[in-house]
Each structure stands twice: as C-alpha cells, then as structure tokens.
Amino acid sequence: xxxxxxxxxxxxxxxxxxxxxxxxxxxxxxxxxxxxxxxxxxxxxxxxxxxxxxxxxxxxxxxxxxxxxxxxxxxxxxxxxxxxxxxxxxxxxxxxxxxxxxxxxxxxxxxxxxxxxxxxxxxxxxxxxxxxxxxxxxxxxxxxxxxxxxxxxxxxxxxxxxxxxxxxxxxxxxxxxxxxxxxxxxxxxxxxxxxxxxxxxxxxxxxxxxxxxxxxxxxxxxxxxxxxxxxxxxxxxxxxxxxxxxxxxxxxxxxxxxxxxxxxxxxxxxxxxxxxxxxxxxxxxxxxxxxxx
Amino acid sequence: xxxxxxxxxxxxxxxxxxxxxxxxxxxxxxxxxxxxxxxxxxxxxxxxxxxxxxxxxxxxxxxxxxxxxxxxxxxxxxxxxxxxxxxxxxxxxxxxxxxxxxxxxxxxxxxxxxxxxxxxxxxxxxxxxxxxxxxxxxxxxxxxxxxxxxxxxxxxxxxxxxxxxxxxxxxxxxxxxxxxxxxxxxxxxxxxxxxxxxxxxxxxxxxxxxxxxxxxxxxxxxxxxxxxxxxxxxxxxxxxxxxxxxxxxxxxxxxxxxxxxxxxxxxxxxxxxxxxxxxxxxxxxxxxxxxxx
Numbered sequence: 001x002x003x004x005x006x007x008x009x010x011x012x013x014x015x016x017x018x019x020x021x022x023x024x025x026x027x028x029x030x031x032x033x034x035x036x037x038x039x040x041x042x043x044x045x046x047x048x049x050x051x052x053x054x055x056x057x058x059x060x061x062x063x064x065x066x067x068x069x070x071x072x073x074x075x076x077x078x079x080x081x082x083x084x085x086x087x088x089x090x091x092x093x094x095x096x097x098x099x100x101x102x103x104x105x106x107x108x109x110x111x112x113x114x115x116x117x118x119x120x121x122x123x124x125x126x127x128x129x130x131x132x133x134x135x136x137x138x139x140x141x142x143x144x145x146x147x148x149x150x151x152x153x154x155x156x157x158x159x160x161x162x163x164x165x166x167x168x169x170x171x172x173x174x175x176x177x178x179x180x181x182x183x184x185x186x187x188x189x190x191x192x193x194x195x196x197x198x199x200x201x202x203x204x205x206x207x208x209x210x211x212x213x214x215x216x217x218x219x220x221x222x223x224x225x226x227x228x229x230x231x232x233x234x235x236x237x238x239x240x241x242x243x244x245x246x247x248x249x250x251x252x253x254x255x256x257x258x259x260x261x262x263x264x265x266x267x268x269x270x271x272x273x274x275x276x277x278x279x280x281x282x283x284x285x286x287x288x289x290x291x292x293x
Numbered sequence: 294x295x296x297x298x299x300x301x302x303x304x305x306x307x308x309x310x311x312x313x314x315x316x317x318x319x320x321x322x323x324x325x326x327x328x329x330x331x332x333x334x335x336x337x338x339x340x341x342x343x344x345x346x347x348x349x350x351x352x353x354x355x356x357x358x359x360x361x362x363x364x365x366x367x368x369x370x371x372x373x374x375x376x377x378x379x380x381x382x383x384x385x386x387x388x389x390x391x392x393x394x395x396x397x398x399x400x401x402x403x404x405x406x407x408x409x410x411x412x413x414x415x416x417x418x419x420x421x422x423x424x425x426x427x428x429x430x431x432x433x434x435x436x437x438x439x440x441x442x443x444x445x446x447x448x449x450x451x452x453x454x455x456x457x458x459x460x461x462x463x464x465x466x467x468x469x470x471x472x473x474x475x476x477x478x479x480x481x482x483x484x485x486x487x488x489x490x491x492x493x494x495x496x497x498x499x500x501x502x503x504x505x506x507x508x509x510x511x512x513x514x515x516x517x518x519x520x521x522x523x524x525x526x527x528x529x530x531x532x533x534x535x536x537x538x539x540x541x542x543x544x545x546x547x548x549x550x551x552x553x554x555x556x557x558x559x560x561x562x563x564x565x566x567x568x569x570x571x572x573x574x575x576x577x578x579x580x581x582x583x584x585x586x
Contacts, residue, residue, distance in 0.1 A: 107427070128421025131469075132461050134400070158490045166472060168425050176424075176469075179459060179484050186488040188495070191472050195451045195479040202481070 002262040005148050005231070011274035014147070015060050018281055022061035033288035034063035035119065035280075036085055036094035040078065040104070041071030045237065046097050053095070056277050062284065065091070075104045079112050086114040093119035093137075093287035095280070098169075116290065119283040122169070131176050137283045142174040144275025145210065145231055147282075149184040154229060154264065157186035162203050164219075164252070165212035166193040170233055174210050199223075211252035221257040230258055230265040233272050295555040298441050298524070304567035307440070308353050311574055315354035326581035327356035328412065328573075329378055329387035333371065333397070334364030338530065339390050346388070349570050355577065358384070368397045372405050379407040386412035386430075386580035388573070391462075409583065412576040415462070423466060426473050430576045435467040437568025438503060438524055440575075442477040447522060447557065450479035455496050457512075457545070458505035459486040463526055467503055492516075504545035514550040523551055523558040526565050542566075 022032050035057050039050045057064035085094045094117055100106050115125040121137035129136035161178045165171035175191040192199055203209050203223045211219050212233035234252030251268030259265050266272055315325050328350050332343045350357035378387045393399050408418040414430035422429035454471045458464035468484040485492055496502050496516045504512050505526035527545030544561030552558050559565055
C-alpha cells in the first residue's frame with residue numbers, strides 16, 4: 001500500500017502561507033499582488049481552470065482581473081490587450097489561458113508577454129533561465145510536482161526518473177527540473193514520448209514515473225516497479241452520465257491497481273491539479289516582490 | 294569494426310559550402326559575414342580555440358575581429374566592450390571565450406550579449422528557444438553532433454540515447470536536441486551526470502552514447518552495447534613529453550577498444566571538435582542573414 005501525495009492538502013498549505021504573507025503586506029499599507037487572466041472563447045475546461053485561478057486569488061487576498069474576449073477576436077486585438085497588461089504598473093503578472101482559437105498563433109501571443117510578468121513561465125527567456133538553472137518563473141505544473149516532492153521530503157538524487165510526454169508545458173520542463181542540481185533534483189532522467197519504443201521496459205525500471213500523456217488509465221501496475229513514486233499529470237474528461245457534470249476526470253494512471261505497488265502516488269483529482277494553481281499563485285508573489293523592488 | 298564519424302571531413306564540407314555562399318555574397322557587392330571573438334587573458338587552450346575560430350573565418354572569407362583584453366580587466370570594462378559590439382551594425386555575431394577570470398561573473402557577461410548576436414547560443418532567450426524547438430542559435434557543440442548524425446543519415450528516432458554530463462554548453466542542450474521532434478531527433482533520451490548511480494548499466498543499454506564528461510578514456514568497451522553509436526565530446530589535455538606540444542588531446546572514450554564494438558564512432562581529435570567550429574560559422578551565417586533582412 002502506498003502513501004497518497006495529497007496535492008489538495010499541500011496546495012491548501014501553500015495558499016495559507018501566501019495568505020499570511022498577503023495579510024502582512026496589506027497591514028503594512030501596500031497593495032496586494034495582482035494577477036490577471038485572459039480567456040478567449042467559451043471552452044468548458046478553460047472556463048473551469050480560469051475560474052478556479054481567479055477564485056484562488058480572491059481567497060488568499062490577491063487582486064485579480066479576468067479579461068474575457070470573444071473567440072472571434074483578432075490576433076492584433078489580443079496582442080493589444082497583452083501590450084496594455086505589459087505596461088500596467090499595478091499588475092504583477094498575467095496568463096493567457098490556452099488553447100487559443102485556431103486563427104491565433106499561440107507562439108506569437110506567448111512571446112508578446114513581458115517576461116517579467118510571464119507567471120506561466122512559457123516565454124523563451126523564462127524557459128531558458130529555467131533550463132539553465134536560474135531563478136525565474138517555472139511552469140506551474142512541473143513546479144508543483146517539484147514542490148510536492150520537496151514537501152514530502154522525497155529524495156530523488158541519483159534515482160532514475162522517467163517522464164512520459166515531451167510537451168513544452170509539462171514533460172520537457174519536468175525532465176529538466178528533475179535532473180538539475182538541487183533538492184529535490186539530481187535525478188537521472190529519461191524523457192519518453194510518442195516515438196519511444198518499449199516504453200514498459202523503461203517505466204518498469206524507474207524509481208519515479210511522471211506521466212503527462214493524457215490517456216486515461218494508461219499506466220498499469222505491470223508497467224511500474226515495486227515501490228516506485230508515481231506522479232499522474234493526466235486530467236482527461238471522460239463522459240459519465242452518472243455524474244452531475246456529465247463527465248469524470250480520469251488520470252493517466254490506473255490508480256486502483258498501481259497504488260498497491262507504488263510507495264507514493266498522486267490521486268486524480270486532488271494530486272497535481274491543485275498544486276498547479278498554488279504554484280501560479282507563488283509565481284505571482286515572486287512577480288510582486290520583483291515589481292516592488 | 295566501426296565506421297568513423299569523420300568530423301574533420303564533414304566540417305571541411307560545411308566550410309566549403311559556406312565559402313561558396315560567401316563568395317556569391319561578395320560577388321553581389323555585399324559585405325561578407327563578420328564574427329568577433331573576445332578573449333580575456335592568456336589561457337593556452339582558450340588561445341588555441343579562439344585562434345582556430347579566427348583562422349576558420351578568414352579561410353572561408355568572413356570578416357573577423359579578435360579583441361584581446363588583459364586578465365586584469367574589470368567586469369565593467371568587459372561589459373562596455375560587449376555593449377559596443379552589440380551596437381555595431383557591421384558585426385553579425387560575437388562570442389566571449391570561456392572560461393573568464395574568477396573576478397568576472399560569467400552569467401552577467403553572457404546575458405549582456407544581444408541575443409541576436411549570440412552565435413554561441415548561451416543567452417537564456419536563445420537557450421529557451423532551442424528548448425522550445427524554435428529556430429535560433431544552437432550551442433555549437435551539440436549542434437555539430439546533430440549535424441554529424443544528419444549528414445551520416447543516422448536514424449535515431451525511437452532509439453535510446455544516453456548523454457553523460459549535464460553542462461549548459463553540451464550535455465543539457467544535447468539531451469534536449471536529441472529528443473526533440475525532427476530528423477535527426479525523436480530519440481528517447483536519458484541524461485546522466487555525477488549523481489547517477491549504476492552508469493554502466495544505463496550506457497550498456499544505449500543505442501547512442503554521447504559522452505561529455507572530460508575524463509580521459511572513461512567509457513570502456515564493457516560499458517557499451519554491440520553496434521552502439523558513440524560520440525566523444527571529451528577533449529582533455531594529457532601531458533605527454535614525447536609530443537612537441539608537451540601534451541596530447543584525449544577523449545572520454547577508450548577509442549581502440551570501443552571502436553571494435555561500436556557501429557559508428559567519433560575519433561578524438563578529428564570528431565566533434567572540428568564540427569563545433571563549423572557550426573559557429575553556420576550560426577554566424579544565420580546571424581548575417583537575419584541582420585541583412
């Protein structure tokens with residue numbers, strides 16, 4: 001039987017720490033950190049994510065701004081919006097919720113964000129700093145996983161970590177962070193992806209598996225080593241009429257069978273997801289402090 | 294018996310291609326590409342490298358400038374020099390030869406270089422672009438290895454590559470490039486380093502090994518799989534009185550024994566080294582074209 005890596009509780013703990021910090025900032029007469037989110041269109045999942053980010057801000061005392069644009073908005077209009085946010089001295093950081101409508105080039109948009117306000121850490125300058133081990137905004141999902149490992153005091157130095165998926169948002173930065181100097185860090189990391197052959201053979205030898213594939217119940221018990229640490233980044237919506245929302249969120253990991261074999265495991269929901277929001281708030285606090293100094 | 298990956302011949306081929314391009318640029322009445330190198334102090338190896346870069350420029354028809362500063366130069370004076378080079382419209386790219394004297398902060402210096410002229414690809418913005426799969430200046434050593442694989446038409450897609458060493462200049466970018474989408478690319482990559490346990494077990498399973506450790510004759514035949522592709526980035530100067538220079542250049546790979554087992558192998562010298570210079574020249578051509586347009 002494994003120990004649950006409780007992302008929900010850890011996230012609440014981080015938020016409580018930030019709330020305390022905000023409270024003392026306000027007491028000193030200063031304005032609190034301020035995060036803005038730009039949402040284009042009405043995608044259901046995106047609405048949920050952005051809504052959750054905005055509510056989390058309010059809960060811990062940050063100012064927040066939600067900017068909603070119609071999905072017919074032109075790229076230029078979106079860039080104008082970003083330009084305004086870049087130049088707003090009362091705003092510490094902002095995010096543009098992905099995915100964007102197809103007529104808008106995501107790369108152009110993300111690169112238009114001032115790196116100093118890029119609390120998602122997707123701008124090349126921030127991504128490069130992360131890859132070079134410098135202090136910067138680290139993409140929230142891999143940052144959340146590192147923080148979870150840190151708070152549970154899991155020593156990954158010299159261990160073999162296998163990351164499944166090479167996305168720019170999760171897999172790639174995850175593989176870099178796990179292998180960087182630091183604590184947690186110093187793992188031997190294998191990055192696997194769609195072209196990887198014999199994936200099971202690779203995961204079977206891993207001390208840590210981070211799955212960011214988006215395929216429900218993909219990682220089964222036969223694919224993992226006894227006592228491995230299992231991190232599930234998958235959050236696929238699977239239709240389910242018995243649930244009031246009409247769907248359930250299912251991870252990449254066949255949780256019920258893998259938990260019997262793992263030493264530590266993140267549940268879905270309640271694992272990596274809540275950590276992501278906590279780290280976005282933490283990045284916003286970093287932006288605030290830099291902005292203030 | 295293995296096939297030698299002849300970096301010297303491949304490098305000469307690339308240089309010949311660039312020379313042809315420069316020649317037609319000059320015929321059209323335009324100025325040729327222009328690379329500058331900044332060398333601080335009198336370190337023997339650094340002098341050799343920089344000298345070789347400058348000579349290569351001259352040979353293929355680039356303009357080149359060598360700026361030598363005393364090793365007592367202040368950081369501010371060096372930054373002033375960089376600022377001048379950043380703003381020189383007649384200069385396409387420049388490098389600051391590493392290592393720098395201890396009283397100078399390398400990070401501060403490298404970050405002062407205009408990313409558009411950073412033909413070494415060490416600036417965070419360029420490093421981030423590389424890690425995100427965008428067109429940019431790729432650090433010359435891993436870029437040279439990718440080019441060697443490409444010209445020898447070695448298919449690494451889905452193969453298991455093991456990189457030894459996580460330096461920002463070689464190991465880290467190498468691990469990223471090998472696993473990115475592209476051809477060559479799409480390898481499953483394991484990045485190993487000083488904290489890695491059981492390194493032999495990992496290298497024994499690798500289809501491709503890139504060693505960038507700097508320990509002479511470290512990788513022995515028992516550590517590699519039959520028919521593996523072996524790339525040796527090591528260039529350690531080992532004292533040897535029988536040689537006129539008083540030293541020999543020795544790679545990480547025990548060449549004589551490993552070559553019997555490998556399918557392809559780079560020699561030292563004459564492997565990765567010459568490719569590094571060719572790719573610096575290629576990056577300079579890219580900078581020239583961007584500058585011209």
